[in-house]
Amino acid sequence: MTPKDKAKSIIHSASAAAGSVALSPIPFTDAALLVPIQVGMITSLFKAYDQKMMQGAIRGAVWAVAATSFGRGVVGNAFKFVPGLGTVAGATISATTAVGLTEVIGWAIVNELETGNKVQPGDIFGIIMNAVKKR
Incomplete structure (x- = not known):
């Protein structure tokens, strides 16, 4: 199985998990669970491409994922307050947003890893933020 095939499976599995978590009817409960799913996906993508994630890259991923997840999830979570x-x-x-955002983040990381260059710790935040801005 090629790294890209592994990546496809990793991204789709993480997206399905993110969508399931976001279906929670309780406002803002999904954000705390989405970040570990998406960061776990990013870590798995690095492993699929035989690259190691340094501590700084993990911190960058956490900040980027948290910022984008919170910002994109506000509207869906606001609706959840209405019985x-x-x-x-x-x-x-919320579920649609979580799935789409997870896919965008995953494929942005894969596109960068596909270049064959080492992804530096400071790059992750920028990669994720640029991908989200384009969508």
């Missing part, structure tokens, strides 16, 4: 239909709409928006 009934608002809860369903909020969960749907």
Whole structure:
């Protein structure tokens, strides 16, 4: 199995997990669980491409993922405060956002790893933020 095949499986598995977590009807409970899923995905992608993640890169990934997850999840979580239909709409928006964001982050990392260059610790934050801005 090629690194890109492994990456595809890693990204889709993480996206499915992120979507499942975001379906929670309780406002803002998903953010604390999305960050470890997405950081775990990034770490697994590095392993698939035989690259090591340094401590600084992990910190950069955590900050970038936390910032983007919180910012993108505010709208869906706000809906969850409205009982009934608002809860369903909020969960749907949050899940869709979590899946899309996880896919974007994963493929942005893969595109960088595919170049064959070593990804430096400070690069992760920029890679994630640039990918999110483009979407």
